[in-house]
Amino acid sequence: xxxxxxxxxxxxxxxxxxxxxxxxxxxxxxxxxxxxxxxxxxxxxxxxxxxxxxxxxxxxxxxxxxxxxxxxxxxxxxxxxxxxxxxxxxxxxxxxxxxxxxxxxxxxxxxxxxxxxxxxxxxxxxxxxxxxxxxxxxxxxxxxxxxxxxxxxxxxxxxxxxxxxxxxxxxxxxxxxxxxxxxxxxxxxxxxxxxxxxxxxxxxxxxxxxxxxxxxxxxxxxxxxxxxxxxxxxxxxxxxxxxxxxxxxxxxxxxxxxxxxxxxxxxxxxxxxxxxxxxxxxxxxxxxxxxxxxxxxxxxxxxxxxxxxxxxxxxxxxxxxxxxxxxxxxxxxxxxxxxxxxxxxxxxxxxxxxxxxxxxxxxxxxxxxxxxxxxxxxxxxx
Ligand SMILES: NC(=O)c1ccc[n+]([C@@H]2O[C@H](COP(=O)([O-])OP(=O)(O)OC[C@H]3O[C@@H](n4cnc5c(N)ncnc54)[C@H](O)[C@@H]3O)[C@@H](O)[C@H]2O)c1
Numbered sequence: 001x002x003x004x005x006x007x008x009x010x011x012x013x014x015x016x017x018x019x020x021x022x023x024x025x026x027x028x029x030x031x032x033x034x035x036x037x038x039x040x041x042x043x044x045x046x047x048x049x050x051x052x053x054x055x056x057x058x059x060x061x062x063x064x065x066x067x068x069x070x071x072x073x074x075x076x077x078x079x080x081x082x083x084x085x086x087x088x089x090x091x092x093x094x095x096x097x098x099x100x101x102x103x104x105x106x107x108x109x110x111x112x113x114x115x116x117x118x119x120x121x122x123x124x125x126x127x128x129x130x131x132x133x134x135x136x137x138x139x140x141x142x143x144x145x146x147x148x149x150x151x152x153x154x155x156x157x158x159x160x161x162x163x164x165x166x167x168x169x170x171x172x173x174x175x176x177x178x179x180x181x182x183x184x185x186x187x188x189x190x191x192x193x194x195x196x197x198x199x200x201x202x203x204x205x206x207x208x209x210x211x212x213x214x215x216x217x218x219x220x221x222x223x224x225x226x227x228x229x230x231x232x233x234x235x236x237x238x239x240x241x242x243x244x245x246x247x248x249x250x251x252x253x254x255x256x257x258x259x260x261x262x263x264x265x266x267x268x269x270x271x272x273x274x275x276x277x278x279x280x281x282x283x284x285x286x287x288x289x290x291x292x293x294x295x296x297x298x299x300x301x302x303x304x305x306x307x308x309x310x311x312x313x314x315x316x317x318x319x320x321x322x323x324x325x326x327x328x329x330x331x332x333x334x335x336x337x338x339x340x341x342x343x344x345x346x347x348x349x350x351x352x353x354x355x356x357x358x359x360x361x362x363x364x365x366x367x368x369x370x371x372x373x374x375x376x377x378x379x380x381x382x
Pocket of ligand 1: 004068072090119176
């Protein structure tokens with residue numbers, strides 16, 4: 001494999017594929033040669049390229065991982081497909097649904113394997129919940145509710161390329177973390193979001209941008225030179241949802257919510273029972289009952305369904321976490337590639353494709369459209 005972009009999440013892609021034992025980390029491409037050299041050395045990659053084009057020309061690279069800022073997803077993914085490489089793209093798949101659709105069509109035509117890292121799918125209890133719902137354990141789902149809250153953009157000196165529309169896209173919080181929530185809700189429930197009503201807010205319309213570069217999620221340094229900039233994209237949003245089985249739902253996203261670090265929570269209420277999964281307590285699945293005591297299922301391979309067991313690698317009481325779920329994703333994706341499966345074959349569950357990525361882009365766009373119309377119900381195009 002070769003990876004383009006090794007900032008925050010890129011090294012986790014490398015860590016995850018290394019755990020598989022049969023993937024060779026051939027090369028890292030950075031924004032320039034000096035940074036690529038530094039990253040390749042730190043990450044133990046054999047080759048360093050100062051541009052993604054050079055990495056794509058390397059015949060030893062069969063799978064390209066794209067962990068660059070959002071505005072580079074489309075051009076790099078498109079160039080990788082044109083070279084016949086399999087592509088693992090980080091989310092959101094593209095800046096717009098139109099771009100995501102082009103990538104999906106191009107990848108389908110080229111016959112390459114395409115994946116998007118909606119990594120919460122890789123958690124064993126997410127898979128357990130998905131199987132339980134499919135089996136009918138909670139009855140017919142009628143309400144999906146939750147949130148994805150963080151606090152790393154709470155201060156006016158907090159800054160990220162995610163806040164610049166030309167780098168992050170027309171949406172910030174919704175595209176960045178709302179896309180995860182929507183994918184997870186659809187994946188666990190097996191339903192599709194068909195209509196949205198969005199209310200979006202920019203809590204901090206002015207921020208102090210660092211004049212130099214700063215690592216992702218880092219806070220401002222004491223004497224760091226800063227400049228005031230206007231912010232147009234949302235850092236907070238609430239959304240009402242309708243699903244294709246008639247279920248209703250809602251979720252909120254925000255990156256200005258003190259105390260919430262990576263607080264993704266999804267509850268699905270059905271005609272018989274409810275089920276809730278929280279990322280920050282990801283080794284527990286809450287099961288809500290009407291006539292008997294509620295339950296908490298602790299992650300334990302011996303207590304979960306056989307089909308979810310492959311996502312759990314430690315006995316009960318041994319906590320598994322974010323990076324383990326990320327590795328599960330890579331296990332599903334690379335297992336599929338290594339087995340020589342066709343992109344049109346059925347995918348293992350933690351493996352989201354460009355089709356799922358396109359779907360998430362469509363939902364985010366529909367929410368922005370709804371908000372622009374004064375919070376009117378809006379159909380999700382597909
Ligand atoms: N799946 C997840 O849970 C998850 C988590 C974090 C980020 N992400 C996604 O991953 C992507 C990267 O996010 P991040 O937080 O790692 O950002 P980041 O800013 O920390 O890292 C981006 C890296 O890309 C490099 N880069 C920029 N231009 C480049 C170019 N032309 N060629 C090669 N490298 C270049 C930067 O130098 C930096 O090292 C984003 O799209 C984000 O949405 C996903």
